[in-house]
Amino acid sequence: MTIEGIMESVALDITSSTKTLFETMIMLDLQTDNAFFEDDTQIKTDVIGMVSFTGKYHGVIALFCSKKFALKVASTMLMTDLTEFNNDVKDAVGEVSNMIAGNVKTKLTAQYGEMHLSIPIVIAGEGLSITAVNNHPVVADTTLSCFSKDPWLMTPFNSNGEKFDVGLLLKESSK
Amino acid sequence: MPKVLIIDDSAVMRKIIQRNIQQSGLLVDEFVEAGDGREGLEKATTNNIDLILCDWNMPNMTGIDFVKALRGSGQKSNIPIVMVTTEGGESKIEEAKNSGANGYLTKPFTPDQLKSKLGNFLLVK
Numbered sequence: 001m002t003i004e005g006i007m008e009s010v011a012l013d014i015t016s017s018t019k020t021l022f023e024t025m026i027m028l029d030l031q032t033d034n035a036f037f038e039d040d041t042q043i044k045t046d047v048i049g050m051v052s053f054t055g056k057y058h059g060v061i062a063l064f065c066s067k068k069f070a071l072k073v074a075s076t077m078l079m080t081d082l083t084e085f086n087n088d089v090k091d092a093v094g095e096v097s098n099m100i101a102g103n104v105k106t107k108l109t110a111q112y113g114e115m116h117l118s119i120p121i122v123i124a125g126e127g128l129s130i131t132a133v134n135n136h137p138v139v140a141d142t143t144l145s146c147f148s149k150d151p152w153l154m155t156p157f158n159s160n161g162e163k164f165d166v167g168l169l170l171k172e173s174s175k
Numbered sequence: 176m177p178k179v180l181i182i183d184d185s186a187v188m189r190k191i192i193q194r195n196i197q198q199s200g201l202l203v204d205e206f207v208e209a210g211d212g213r214e215g216l217e218k219a220t221t222n223n224i225d226l227i228l229c230d231w232n233m234p235n236m237t238g239i240d241f242v243k244a245l246r247g248s249g250q251k252s253n254i255p256i257v258m259v260t261t262e263g264g265e266s267k268i269e270e271a272k273n274s275g276a277n278g279y280l281t282k283p284f285t286p287d288q289l290k291s292k293l294g295n296f297l298l299v300k
Contacts, residue, residue, distance in 0.1 A: 024283040025191070078190060091187040098185075098232075099283050102261020106281075109264050117232055117261070119184065 004037075006057070007153045007170050010104060011035035014061065014155050014166050017103035021096065022159070026076055031158045037151040043167070046070070048123045049097035053105055055115030058173050061101040063093060064154075065164035067124065072162065085124060094120035100166060176204030177225035177297055182215035182241065183259070184233040188282075192228060192259065192289070199290040201297040212236025212244070220250045226296045229276075231260035231267070239274055246275035255296050259284070 001009075015032050022030040047070045050062035065073075067085050074092035075082045082089060098120045109115050152167040179196070181189045189208050196203055207222050209215035212229075213236040219227060227245075231238040238258060246252050257278035258271045268279045280292045290299075 021283045024285045024288075074187070077187060079194065088187055091185050095185045095188050099261050102282065103263065105261075106263035106267075109266075114266070119232055119234060 003170060003172060007168055008035065010108065010168055010170060011153050011155050013104045013107045014100060014168060017100045018155070018157060018166055020103065021099050025099070026073060026096070028073070028076055028159045033156045033158070035153050035155040038154045038167075039151050043129060043152065043154075045128050045165075046124065046126060047093055048128060049093040049120055050123075051097050051101035051120045052118040053101065053108070053115050054173065055108070056112045056173055057108070057115075057170055059168060059170035061097065061104060062152075062167045062169075063097045063100065063164065064167060065093070066162065069159070069162040069164050070124075072159075090122040090124060093124075094122045097122075176202055178205045178207060178223055179203050179297075180207045180209065180215065180219055180222070180224045180227045182209045182212065182227065182233070182238065183230040184210050185230075186210075188230070195286045195289050196293065196297075199286060199293075200300045201290060201293055202300055203297065212238060212241030215241050216244055216248075219245055219254060220248065224251065224254055226293070227254055227256045228259050228293075229256055231258060231262040231271075239271060242271065242274045242276050257292060257296070259289075 019030060022028055043064060045064040046067040047065050048062055050060050052060045070089050070093050071082050073096060074089040077092050101117060105115050105117050150169060152169055154165045154167045156165050181192050183189050193206050207218050209218050211233040229238040229241055242256055255277040257280060258276045259280045261282045263281045271279055278292055
């Protein structure tokens with residue numbers, strides 16, 4: 001299977017994992033759409049929650065959302081009305097990313113052997129973009145190396161009118 | 176009444192677990208929290224803990240290393256441990272059990288799933 005084919009298969013796992021998460025612990029309505037490849041320069045977001053994985057394949061699974069949606073998710077998870085983008089909100093975004101990536105990793109492990117997950121990293125700002133440094137060498141097993149010029153496979157979701165995406169970067173590890 | 180130690184690097188997850196237990200009717204007297212395995216080991220051996228819930232992927236000391244360290248310590252080494260983690264799959268469950276974990280729950284979980292798993296170790300009102 002080509003790497004694009006594997007990514008499309010993983011995107012289905014991302015959809016299923018995200019749906020399960022929203023049904024069990026977030027309890028917000030969720031609609032999904034078909035995944036699409038997007039150039040990194042087109043991504044604009046306020047919040048990124050990402051988890052990297054290594055193994056036969058390595059890459060990143062990242063949640064891209066607005067601050068408003070991050071507040072809504074954190075408020076729901078904590079059953080309180082959060083209005084300030086504080087550490088609890090960042091922590092919640094990290095856990096959401098972690099739970100999506102963890103479930104995807106379990107499925108990948110069943111197919112491709114043991115993989116390892118990183119601890120989640122959350123970046124927050126206003127209108128963040130992702131740009132790789134030109135000619136940056138690709139190192140097999142670090143998170144930042146995954147911010148290459150390769151396109152992300154983005155799975156779009158909509159929860160009560162708030163859009164967010166879960167992106168995937170995937171590469172075969174060198175032997 | 177039992178004292179439960181929750182080890183997870185996410186403060187949000189510790190709060191969610193605590194709230195779910197409180198709302199489930201499971202009898203717990205006190206919760207003790209730790210942000211990683213190392214802190215968990217210190218709290219497990221210096222408090223009268225009756226049950227430990229432990230994440231897997233954490234900084235400083237992972238959950239599986241915590242389980243091995245506690246079981247090998249000789250101190251309080253028989254406290255029941257339930258892993259609560261995003262790490263799924265048979266091999267991980269087997270590894271946890273072989274290391275001394277008594278139960279395993281994969282995140283995300285529903286309140287009922289948590290109650291069912293912890294009902295083996297805690298009384299219900």
